Amino acid sequence: MTPDASVVAVVVTWNRHDLLLEVLSALRSQTLPVSRVVVVDNASTDGTAETLRAQGEDVVTVTARTNTGGAGGFAIGIRRALELGCDAVWLMDDDTVPEPEALAALVRARGEFPLGTPAVVASRVVWTDGRDHPMNTPRPSPFASAQEREAAASIGCVPVRSASFVSILCDAAAVRERGLPVADYFLWNDDFEYSTRLIRGGHGLACPGSVVVHKTRTFGSTDADPGPRFYYEVRNKVWMWTRSRSLTPVEKVVYGGSSLRRWVRTVARSGDRGTLVRGLARGVRDGVLRGPRRTEDVLSEAVGEQGRAV
Secondary structure, three states, rough: OOOOOOOEEEEEEOOOOHHHHHHHHHHHOOOOOOOOOEEEEOOOOOOHHHHHHHOOOOEEEOOOOOHHHHHHHHHHHHHHHHHHHOEEEEEEEEEEEEEOOHHHHHHHHHHOOOOOOEEEEEEEOOOOOOOOOOOOOOOOOOOOOOHHHHHHHHHOOOEEOOOOOEEEEEEEEEEHOOOOOOOOOOOHHHHHHHHHHHOOOOOEEEEEEEEEEEEOOOOOOOOOOOHHHHHHHHHHHHHHHHOOOOOOHHHHHHHHHHHHHHHHHHHHHOOOHHHHHHHHHHHHHHHHHHHHHHHHHHHHHHHOOOOOOO
């Protein structure tokens, strides 16, 4: 991928008006400019819609009728980005502020990787005080070959098997081949399923030279007493293990065992175990008894034809 390649940024937002403006400003300050920015407004009620209408032509807005979560929002945004035309799609949340060189470093890593164009290149995610954010720290792939590790190291990167939507650059060709995120995941594990689906059989990289600041309210990982949202963690993982082709059978065993251990640890450490146990039971039940709705149906319900280019 050359420095003059077309990159469309996709930002999903819900009721974070001020942070969204900060993200848009940071995107406009990139040393390697994006071609367009697609903002998916998940039915915000804080004045976001009015502010987005006042943006320039570089910002394309798609407004959902209801909150579709990160999964639905990124599916909507990626679909629109592809229709606008691009070589790569840069995904990020509305509380993710990229440093000025963030995109340039991602594109440089993609172009210099010796083994071909990676399906995904992920940024280094830090918190507001500069510490690596545990919510978004990609782990080196345990399945990477020695050749892949050496190739990644030669350009200052690390091979990864999954990455977070907080800031990843996705190859448009891989997206067209593998499809959109599963919109019905709503939240949690949507990025894990999607990034592993894009990377399977190809390459994924973590690029420390691309830095973004994830402005979460607190510093911590997603399994720190998640409350009712634990339901989505469990249901979506069951969907992954039983219905997704993003992981190989061996990988499902490895990651499945890791998830089970983390669930036990999360429940044991929780101050509200009853909520987590109920979420676990409902998540397993719903994950086994029914699968996710078709993404096309979820998007049609959320935005109709609005999200499509004309």
